[in-house]
Amino acid sequence: MTEEAALAALAPLFEEVFGEPVALAPELTADDVEGWDSTRMIELIIAVEARFGLKLTTREVDGLATVGDLAGLVARKAER
Structure with a gap:
């Protein structure tokens, strides 16, 4: 999976967690x-x-700083 594909696949998860498109x-x-607080981050990670x-x-x-990260x-781990 490419990072671009992973980013596209993350969009519906963000919408689910935040209740609106991001x-x-x-x-x-x-x-x-x-x-986007610590609770939402946990919800997002569980959804991912x-x-x-x-x-x-x-x-x-803990090493995630951006959505690109x-x-x-996701792209790297999905390849395994």
């Missing part, structure tokens, strides 16, 4: 999205794990 871009951060059949470690999640992580 214009995703690789450089987007939590500070750019109203309501369920959708892609992945298990993300705490270290991996998340897309890259």
Whole structure:
């Protein structure tokens, strides 16, 4: 899976978690999205794990700074 494909696949998960469409871009951060707090981050990670059949470690999640980082992580782990 490419990062671009992962980013596209993440869009419906963000909409589900935030209750409205979020214009995703690789450089987007939590500070750019109203309501993106620690609880929403947990909900998002749970949704990502369920959708892609992945298990993300705490270290991996802590290393995420942007949506692009998340897309890259999903793309790499989905290849395994």
